[in-house]
Amino acid sequence: MTQRPKLYLAGPDVFLPNAAEIGRRKKELCESFGFEGLYPLDNEAMRSFADESPDAFIYRANVAMIRDADAGIVNLTPFRGVSADAGTAFELGLLTGLNRPVFAYSNDADSLLDRTKRNGMAAFDAATSSWRDPHGLLIEDFGNADNLMLTEALAAQGGVLMRIDAQGRLDELAGFTACLEEARKYFSV
Amino acid sequence: MTQRPKLYLAGPDVFLPNAAEIGRRKKELCESFGFEGLYPLDNEAMRSFADESPDAFIYRANVAMIRDADAGIVNLTPFRGVSADAGTAFELGLLTGLNRPVFAYSNDADSLLDRTKRNGMAAFDAATSSWRDPHGLLIEDFGNADNLMLTEALAAQGGVLMRIDAQGRLDELAGFTACLEEARKYFSV
Numbered sequence: 001m002t003q004r005p006k007l008y009l010a011g012p013d014v015f016l017p018n019a020a021e022i023g024r025r026k027k028e029l030c031e032s033f034g035f036e037g038l039y040p041l042d043n044e045a046m047r048s049f050a051d052e053s054p055d056a057f058i059y060r061a062n063v064a065m066i067r068d069a070d071a072g073i074v075n076l077t078p079f080r081g082v083s084a085d086a087g088t089a090f091e092l093g094l095l096t097g098l099n100r101p102v103f104a105y106s107n108d109a110d111s112l113l114d115r116t117k118r119n120g121m122a123a124f125d126a127a128t129s130s131w132r133d134p135h136g137l138l139i140e141d142f143g144n145a146d147n148l149m150l151t152e153a154l155a156a157q158g159g160v161l162m163r164i165d166a167q168g169r170l171d172e173l174a175g176f177t178a179c180l181e182e183a184r185k186y187f188s189v
Numbered sequence: 190m191t192q193r194p195k196l197y198l199a200g201p202d203v204f205l206p207n208a209a210e211i212g213r214r215k216k217e218l219c220e221s222f223g224f225e226g227l228y229p230l231d232n233e234a235m236r237s238f239a240d241e242s243p244d245a246f247i248y249r250a251n252v253a254m255i256r257d258a259d260a261g262i263v264n265l266t267p268f269r270g271v272s273a274d275a276g277t278a279f280e281l282g283l284l285t286g287l288n289r290p291v292f293a294y295s296n297d298a299d300s301l302l303d304r305t306k307r308n309g310m311a312a313f314d315a316a317t318s319s320w321r322d323p324h325g326l327l328i329e330d331f332g333n334a335d336n337l338m339l340t341e342a343l344a345a346q347g348g349v350l351m352r353i354d355a356q357g358r359l360d361e362l363a364g365f366t367a368c369l370e371e372a373r374k375y376f377s378v
Contacts, residue, residue, distance in 0.1 A: 015327040017317075055331040059341030080310070080322060081270030087336035089278035090285075097286015121269070128206075133269065137359075138204040142244040147276035152248030170326075 005187045006036045008066050008100075010092065011075025012085035013170055014041050022171055029173065033180040034189035038065040066094055071186070073179045074104040076146060076161065077170055082115045083146050096153045103182045104154050105162035105175025111143050158186065193225045194376045197255050197289075199281065200264025201274035202359055203230050211360055218362065222369040223378035227254040255283055260375070262368045263293040265335060265350065266359055271304045272335050285342045292371045293343050294351035294364025300332050347375070 007030055013022045023039035030037030040062050052060075066072070072095040079085035084092075084106075095102050108115060113131055116122040116139050125132045131139040144151040145163050154161045160182050166172040196219055202211045212228035219226030229251050241249075255261070261284040268274035273281075273295075284291050297304060302320055305311040305328050314321045320328040333340040334352055343350045349371050355361040372378075 012326070017321075017325045017327075019327075053331075055329075055333060055337040056341055056344065059337055059345065062338065063345075080272065080326075083269065083275040085336070086272040086275060086278040087338040089275040090282040090336070090338045090342065093279035093282020093284075094286045095282075096279075097283045132206075136206045137201070137269075138206075138208075140244075142242075144244060147274070147279070148244040148248055149251065149276040149279045152245055153279065155245065156248065156252075 004034055004036045005070040005183075005189060006038055006068060007183060008069035008072045008091070008095070009037050009039045009075075010072055010088050010095075011170075012077070012079045012088055013075055015079075016170055018171070025173065026176060029177060029180060033184050035180070035183065035187075038069055040065070062091070063094070066091060066100075067098065069095075069100060071095075071100050071183060072102045073176060073183065074102055075106075075170070075176070076104050076150060077107040078115065078146075078168055079170075082112060082119060082121070084150060089147075089150060092150060092153060096157055100157070101183075101186055102154055102157045102159040103162075103179035103186075104150075104159060105164060105179055106145050107164050107166040107170065107172045107175060108145075108168040109163040109165040110145075112146050113139050113141050113143075193223055194259040194372075194378060195225045195227055195257060196372060197258035197261045197280070197284070198226050198228045198264075199261055199277050199284075200359075201266070201268045201277055202264055203228075205359055207360070214362065215365060218366060218369060222373050224369070224372065224376075227258055229254070251280070252283070255280060255289075256287065258284075258289060260284075260289050260372060261291045262365060262372065263291055264295075264359070264365070265293050265339060266296040267304065267335075267357055268359075271301060271308060271310070273339060278336075278339060281339060281342060285346055289346070290372075290375055291343055291346045291348040292351075292368035292375075293339075293348060294353060294368055295334050296353050296355040296359065296361045296364060297334075297357040298352040298354040299334075301335050302328050302330050302332075
């Protein structure tokens with residue numbers, strides 16, 4: 001029997017009160033699709049064995065899992081603002097640098113601009129024909145779900161970005177499941 | 190004469206109303222330290238020549254610059270919230286995946302937790318002995334400037350994170366200059 005492809009499961013899910021349960025459910029879903037899921041929280045139990053600071057240890061363990069993974073599924077749902085979690089964006093970049101295919105979902109279906117408008121933080125500046133936030137900072141207007149570096153990375157890595165209308169809930173797994181469908185096609189498992 | 194090392198200049202500076210001027214100043218500072226600065230905005234002028242969508246073109250051009258760079262200087266100043274710009278975090282991840290040294294600065298000297306407290310978004314949860322935001326989401330309490338994946342990446346890549354007390358202004362360049370000092374030591378230029 002061949003080894004199942006490994007998927008690194010990135011996202012701010014690890015900050016949820018029920019992070020461990022979400023991790024278990026995600027890994028079970030991976031199993032049911034023929035994959036092995038690598039969930040960041042798995043490492044936390046080993047912290048006390050490590051002869052280094054907890055943050056350095058978690059970083060090292062997560063990076064080791066990312067390097068060990070054949071692909072990633074990334075939760076880009078907005079986190080404490082209009083964009084994805086910074087740690088998750090970092091991991092998407094790392095996966096891209098390592099040339100791994102990535103499949104992503106966001107549980108907020110709006111574009112970055114529409115979301116910023118919805119939060120009352122966008123105004124049209126006629127002088128520059130562009131949308132700006134209250135600090136005058138440009139808001140990208142490409143219809144993308146987030147900053148173009150994130151959304152175009154997915155296109156370049158052969159992946160998808162599922163935009164799910166789920167009020168931005170971090171624990172909704174329909175988009176995650178849709179990513180597993182895409183990963184199954186990609187790996188023909 | 191040997192070629193000057195190239196530095197990719199990541200950050201949300203590109204969204205400032207005076208982005209082009211900041212880019213020019215940053216590149217001049219690079220020159221004065223013996224480096225060549227690669228600033229993302231440089232590509233925008235070429236957009237109209239490209240037979241692809243502007244966002245896909247900008248992504249491709251920025252990634253090409255990052256791959257061409259010998260190191261990165263990254264502006265991690267909080268952007269529209271308590272954390273770094275998602276696109277910048279992505280680029281830090283990409284630089285890390287490509288094993289480039291990275292030097293970073295933030296123009297907000299506070300830790301992620303203190304910044305979140307300052308914004309009135311942090312409460313201590315006695316049941317779990319942890320700080321939580323209004324949605325019950327964990328706030329990292331390591332004293333780091335941002336999500337541990339970003340801050341530990343810098344340590345792992347041999348770089349620094351300069352925390353500058355500049356009220357979060359995106360265009361303050363003292364931290365950038367301090368990063369150039371570090372890069373000069375690293376490359377012995």
